Amino acid sequence: MQANTDQISYLTQSEAVKARFDKLKQREVILEVKNLTKVYRGAKGETTALKDVSFKTHRREFVCVIGPSGCGKSTLIRTLAGLESYTSGEVLLDGKPVTGPGRDRGMVFQGYTLFPWLSVKKNVMFGLEMNGMPSEEASREVALWLELVGLEKFANAYPHELSGGMKQRVAIARALVNQPRILLMDEPFGALDAQTRCKMQTHLLEIWRNIDITILFITHDLDEAILLADRILVLKAHPGEVQELIEVSVPRPRSPDQLFTPEFIATKARLEELIHPPAEPVDEDAVSVPSRMIRFVNVADNVE
């Protein structure tokens, strides 16, 4: 049994997980990206940020995007949000092409981006008011969403009075109140400390379970991706291309306790392999440690 679990492949899926994926794939497609390519024209010539990226996400699917720095994760999500243009290809939301930012795609940024002059309540109300909802109705709506993220007590606080985790919860509520078709999250927990991040992950899964939302989540944390995602889109750098779309075989409901289950370990090993390929000749970032280092301490003063 022990030997068997050690050799488990990341592709092996239990019956339950397989059944879930079959069901998931039968749901309608929310977001479809076809041959998305983005070329920047700079002073040094052209750089391809994204090349032929194609994938689909189904309704209520949780997709994580992962990849080494410079793989265009952020460019991808910003393009999907409509904040950046693309050179060729197609982005379809419910079959309709995306032409610019809109309320049908909510976005949560790493830097919170709450409006500092508005109270928590007014921040969450912002989207509704911009879309012409009468403020009484909006106010009632907002109360529900603040309760969902557990911040009803902080409705009248200003963003600068909140902790990072609380700010991000406000940002999530602010995006969700518009009832978007998809929630785009650009490394939303990247600036949080490990403990808060763990809480926020659990919280996000809880939200996702309870409302009809599809999530596209960018991260560079492998554990986070496996813990959250149904499928993980692995990108490769220079140019940003899809390397693999991995179906995470870790069963749901997920919890941090699954960190050492065989499926988790197998999936993580595969991600490591894709993101840090062993054959890579020279890692530019790594500083080589000289074999004989100059000694700055007394001969007798040993630490080992």
Added chain:
Amino acid sequence: MGSNWFAVRQELTPERRKFLAIASFLLPLLVWALVSYVPFIWHPMVKVTSPGDVEYFQVDMLVNKVTFEEETATMQEEGKQLPLGVPSNPIYLPPPHKVVEALYTAFTTPPVQRDGLWLHQSLWQSIQVIFWGFVISSLVGVPLGILAGTYSAVSRLFEPFIEFFRYLPAPAFGALAVAVLGIYDGPKIAIIVIGTFFQQVLIISNTTRKLDYSLLEAAMTLGTSRWKLLRHVVIPGVLPELYRDQRILLGWAWTYLIVAELIGTSSGITWFITQQARYEHFENVYAAILIIGIIGLGTDMVLARLGKRLFPWDKPANKE
């Protein structure tokens, strides 16, 4: 570490801050007092107490120290009665107590000429000129600055010319302003407008550009249309900074006041100052200059307080 007065970029305790703030005013006052009251520091003149046999000396006359010594030597040679005197500063440097006295008496002394103005009337004239100059400049400058900071097209159309115009010294337009607007308050207000407006547009457009762009992006992903961004994100977002800019600009407007008031018929606090200087009432001149400073600093402090009330979310202001 907390007890260190010179920790790099560390804030001091409130007591020390208060102490230093008071010291920053006491220090120049101390220098002034030393020069005024300690006879062997500076004092280049001699105030005659008894003229002796020097023919042209009179009691209370101020003479150069060198002249006084020469005359004393001459009298000694000729065996006549020596003049007596005490070291004194020139008339243009009155001691602090005289100026403090003048701060009070300037308001209670009736004007020299019958149709002249009392000090408070002169001050009121000046404040009105500043007020209207600043309001007129802001009515156009603030909206234009915000638009230029938001839309590249507006910035490219207006800023190059404004950039050029701001180097033209406002007082240079004095004669022109009189020709166009007459000799009363019109040209004075115009000089303040010219002095403020161009800087105002550039400073405010720059402040507007500093607004975190990701706030605009967030608003767009929430379904905010392009036209609503200006009203619902740009303006509320820059308001606290804009308010701070306006406070600084108001200070600049005061610096144009004196030049402005010399144009056409001299008026306001400037008229008071020139009148007093003509009669060699220098303590009144200093008092009037001090009053300008007090009004300026006072308004700024009131505005800073008001700012804290108006923008409770603004962290820098609340730290002050």
